[in-house]
């Protein structure tokens with residue numbers, strides 16, 4: 001199985017359960033691993049044959065910037081659904097980090113896997 005990945009995609013959004021968090025924008029960071037058979041684009045050298053990581057990134061930036069969820073779990077789930085449904089990705093591992101949210105930690109967050117991992 002091949003992977004197309006996006007690392008440390010930082011996006012500002014409204015996220016959190018506390019009153020003060022509803023009034024500010026905080027940065028979240030996304031790491032994605034997306035299953036994709038890279039043999040065709042490797043043979044054709046055509047962007048049309050790829051899973052375009054730039055297109056995925058732009059879509060997620062637009063969605064996350066406009067969102068205002070309470071929980072990182074909800075935001076992660078919705079991002080994974082976009083990747084699977086709109087980009088035809090069979091399996092995705094998505095880590096959503098909230099840097100600096102807990103004093104003493106570099107980041108907190110969730111890591112989810114959705115879909116069926118190709119063999």
Ligand SMILES: Nc1nc2c(c(=O)[nH]1)N=C([C@H](O)[C@@H](O)CO)CN2
Nearest residue numbers: 015016017018070071072073101102
């Ligand atoms: N499992 C989770 N725990 C917590 C979340 C969350 O989204 N998922 N959120 C918070 C607060 O918003 C926190 O990030 C503020 O520092 C606490 N726990």
